[in-house]
Amino acid sequence: MKLDPKIPSGPLAEKWTKHRNDIHLLSPNNKRKHKVIVVGTGLAGASAAASLSELGYSVEVFSILDSPRRAHSIAAQGGINAAKNYQNDGDSVWRLFYDTIKGGDYRSREANVYRLAEVSNYIIDQAVAQGVPFGREYGGLLDNRSFGGAQVSRTFYSRGQTGQQLLLGAYQAMMKEVHSGRVKMYNRHEMLDLVLVDGKARGIITRDLVKGTVHRFEADAVILCTGGYGNVFYLSTNAKNSNATAAWRCHKRGAVFANPCFVQIHPTCIPVSGDYQSKLTLMSESLRNDGRVWVPRNKDEKRHPNDIPEEDRYYYLEERYPSFGNLVPRDVASRSAKMVCDEGLGVGDTGLAVYLDFRDAIKRDSKEVIEAKYGNLFDMYQNITDDNPYEMPMRIFPAVHYTMGGLWVDYNLMSNIPGLFVAGEANFSDHGANRLGASALMQGLSDGYFIVPYTVGNYIADVDLPKVNTEHEAFAEAEDSSKKIMDKLLAVKGNKTVIEFHRELGKIMWDKVGISRSKEGLESAIEEIRALRDEFWENVNVPGDANYYNKYLEFAYRVADYFELAELMAIDALDRGESCGCHLRDEYQTEEGEALRNDKEYAFVSAYEFLGVNGKLETKLHKEKLEFEFVELKQRSYK
Amino acid sequence: MSLMTINLKVWRQKNTETPGKFEDYKLDGVSEHMSFLEMLDVLNENLIKEGKDPVEFDYDCREGICGSCNMVINGRAHGPKHKTAACQLHMRTYNDGDTIVIEPPRAAAFPIIKDLVVDRSAFDRIIEAGGYISVKTGAAPEANLIPVPQDTSNEAFDYATCIGCGGCVAACPNSSAALFTGAKIAHLNSLPQGQPERDKRTVAMVDQMAKEGFGDCSNYAECEAVCPVGISISSIAAMRRDYIKAIF
Numbered sequence: 001m002k003l004d005p006k007i008p009s010g011p012l013a014e015k016w017t018k019h020r021n022d023i024h025l026l027s028p029n030n031k032r033k034h035k036v037i038v039v040g041t042g043l044a045g046a047s048a049a050a051s052l053s054e055l056g057y058s059v060e061v062f063s064i065l066d067s068p069r070r071a072h073s074i075a076a077q078g079g080i081n082a083a084k085n086y087q088n089d090g091d092s093v094w095r096l097f098y099d100t101i102k103g104g105d106y107r108s109r110e111a112n113v114y115r116l117a118e119v120s121n122y123i124i125d126q127a128v129a130q131g132v133p134f135g136r137e138y139g140g141l142l143d144n145r146s147f148g149g150a151q152v153s154r155t156f157y158s159r160g161q162t163g164q165q166l167l168l169g170a171y172q173a174m175m176k177e178v179h180s181g182r183v184k185m186y187n188r189h190e191m192l193d194l195v196l197v198d199g200k201a202r203g204i205i206t207r208d209l210v211k212g213t214v215h216r217f218e219a220d221a222v223i224l225c226t227g228g229y230g231n232v233f234y235l236s237t238n239a240k241n242s243n244a245t246a247a248w249r250c251h252k253r254g255a256v257f258a259n260p261c262f263v264q265i266h267p268t269c270i271p272v273s274g275d276y277q278s279k280l281t282l283m284s285e286s287l288r289n290d291g292r293v294w295v296p297r298n299k300d301e302k303r304h305p306n307d308i309p310e311e312d313r314y315y316y317l318e319e320r321y322p323s324f325g326n327l328v329p330r331d332v333a334s335r336s337a338k339m340v341c342d343e344g345l346g347v348g349d350t351g352l353a354v355y356l357d358f359r360d361a362i363k364r365d366s367k368e369v370i371e372a373k374y375g376n377l378f379d380m381y382q383n384i385t386d387d388n389p390y391e392m393p394m395r396i397f398p399a400v401h402y403t404m405g406g407l408w409v410d411y412n413l414m415s416n417i418p419g420l421f422v423a424g425e426a427n428f429s430d431h432g433a434n435r436l437g438a439s440a441l442m443q444g445l446s447d448g449y450f451i452v453p454y455t456v457g458n459y460i461a462d463v464d465l466p467k468v469n470t471e472h473e474a475f476a477e478a479e480d481s482s483k484k485i486m487d488k489l490l491a492v493k494g495n496k497t498v499i500e501f502h503r504e505l506g507k508i509m510w511d512k513v514g515i516s517r518s519k520e521g522l523e524s525a526i527e528e529i530r531a532l533r534d535e536f537w538e539n540v541n542v543p544g545d546a547n548y549y550n551k552y553l554e555f556a557y558r559v560a561d562y563f564e565l566a567e568l569m570a571i572d573a574l575d576r577g578e579s580c581g582c583h584l585r586d587e588y589q590t591e592e593g594e595a596l597r598n599d600k601e602y603a604f605v606s607a608y609e610f611l612g613v614n615g616k617l618e619t620k621l622h623k624e625k626l627e628f629e630f631v632e633l634k635q636r637s638y639k
Numbered sequence: 640m641s642l643m644t645i646n647l648k649v650w651r652q653k654n655t656e657t658p659g660k661f662e663d664y665k666l667d668g669v670s671e672h673m674s675f676l677e678m679l680d681v682l683n684e685n686l687i688k689e690g691k692d693p694v695e696f697d698y699d700c701r702e703g704i705c706g707s708c709n710m711v712i713n714g715r716a717h718g719p720k721h722k723t724a725a726c727q728l729h730m731r732t733y734n735d736g737d738t739i740v741i742e743p744p745r746a747a748a749f750p751i752i753k754d755l756v757v758d759r760s761a762f763d764r765i766i767e768a769g770g771y772i773s774v775k776t777g778a779a780p781e782a783n784l785i786p787v788p789q790d791t792s793n794e795a796f797d798y799a800t801c802i803g804c805g806g807c808v809a810a811c812p813n814s815s816a817a818l819f820t821g822a823k824i825a826h827l828n829s830l831p832q833g834q835p836e837r838d839k840r841t842v843a844m845v846d847q848m849a850k851e852g853f854g855d856c857s858n859y860a861e862c863e864a865v866c867p868v869g870i871s872i873s874s875i876a877a878m879r880r881d882y883i884k885a886i887f
Binding site: 047050051054065066067068069070072074075084086121122124125126127128129130131133134135136137138139140141142158159161164165168171172173175176178179185187210239240241273274276277278279281282379380383384386449450453497499500541543544548549550551552 | 654670672673674676677680681683684686687688690691692693695697698699700701702703704705706707720722723727729731752753756758759760762763766767768769770771772773774775776777778779780781782783785786787788789792793795796799800802803826827830832833
């Protein structure tokens, strides 16, 4: 298999324009004849569906939730980056590109990232025109805030609910197209499998989650916008229904999976409080603009945080990284939090937390100013923890948040399966080994509004797509295999619940494939995952049947896939013998404990081909070499 | 950490057609730090182990923003805490030995699917009728071309924060969706970008609301009282004002 990224030739700043000029178009009356399936209705899915429908395609959209408006993009808090340079602080498309590629620790493609920075400005225009109420200055113009990993203020925001407002904008744009009749919406439908005919993606199998019935849908192209796989860890900031099944089923049908070990651990989440915990809640990174991160200098500190004087507080980010201070990128902040907790300086009942303190900001700016900026986040914190962050420091700890890895795509966002496109967090495309804050919303909307509408059209115009119908044997086979998995899960009737298995898997992943990883730990994780997977298939207890609404059957189907994906993540983490971005291997660190990258041997995308699962996961690694023509690879420094 | 015993009365209903009833459960070892939905997770783990059917309820983000959860707790949508979605409610709100009654939001326009899960697709159809600004991808002018006064933008934002949970409908004696519909109309109609379609939007959405079988608003304001994000009933006034203007 040869993985061709299909990057257009020419100067970096002209690649996308040139490509758009070169790609093939379909006439409006021909577009109408072509059907495109969009799976998922987050920022990428909703924006892609709306834009393709506006162009005239017939679009079918699938959401696992009862309304497309609930997709997990809705929970993004802090903001969205764009290179508008409204603050006159020297920002530019180049700088946004450079910060993103550097933030990703040089493990992403230059051309993709440059395009992302290039279209970022159009996203803001589009959102404002849709009525997205971004934060504004007194003069009525758009305001910006600063975010980790950048020295300019380029982040647009709607208080702490930027994801909600952007998603509602995209959702409304899509509902406008539902009204036009070109988008057909299927809510509470989960994609169970991808259907290939003559090697091309030609449809999907879904389950109606209410009626329990299994359905076949055919199309000329399928766009997967199903988000990330952070829920492999059980505890994460992802929503409870976010899952990897659609992506993993595509992988099992031949789509290669790229950089599975690149998982972002977000530094500012509310710490775990007990075994019953079902999810973790993120506190926006924007809090680090005004909050100062610290731990007590002394291990045996017993005083209330407010009584600890300045000289006994260890502002470890400010001390270690004086130029970026509390605004270092997420990977650096998370790793530092783990380091101080490993040294025994952690706070709270578990010792697995650090302080995020607003005392000085309130003194400087007043409580009112801080409340206006972060009020809803402070309320959320108080609601969950019962502590008042205006009066005492927040306690925070890193948590699994975002997966940079995902299905491999070329410059057109098409996987190695012709006709299968992957957008948003579900692809591996733009963030390398670490994503900067406020860049997920940018990527989801860039992919959906401004990239796939062009590249899907080019594909449909280019290839021969004979009519298929759902009577084709490929549909029957895929439907049958999905039903068999459900039957098998229901037939086990074992003694452990799905949640118990998932929690155990999550613990293995957090302990050994989490913030820091070692050869020894990863090898043992792989063994443990295999053993637990075997036990799952012999001892899981899935209640009820497949004939009606059954949440625990949905979970079981997803957890079965996590068991395979988890092994791939560990295999990839073991193979990548370097530290880069969020991937910290204990064996590869500088003397100061910073990530030690190895560009000579590892400047590539790891892309795995699925060969089978037989007690162990059989995979084949393909390497897409990353060429850096325009930026110089440097040791990242935020000091 | 104190552990509590909680008595639950939960609405169990097999499907839309079959009548439902309350079932009693006793749950031990409930931690005050658990969220309300985590408490129900524990109940379900117990039920599965006993070979019984777990309670179905909608949830997703569990951080109060997706609007999936919308159960009625002791007669109040989302439970007793002001401006708090059911998923953000914590068991520290309750005392050892308390009895909690949990039922789905009841409205003709929200048919019950199973247990606490209801069909809220009527909300999507109200948005579909006109809850948007028609701007095609790529056609937008430069974002700072039209300044929007900060107060206007903030007001639009407050209305735009509706999470579409349907708690307002559950609380309303008329099962009206006026707060949901009004919030979207007030959001879009207050912005300069929303003006060209103002009348058309207002009429289409209000008419769709009636068509879905939601009742009319009689100014009880129960909706505002239970709204987990605090949407103001001034949105309903704005909707009425714009509707009258639009039809005459």
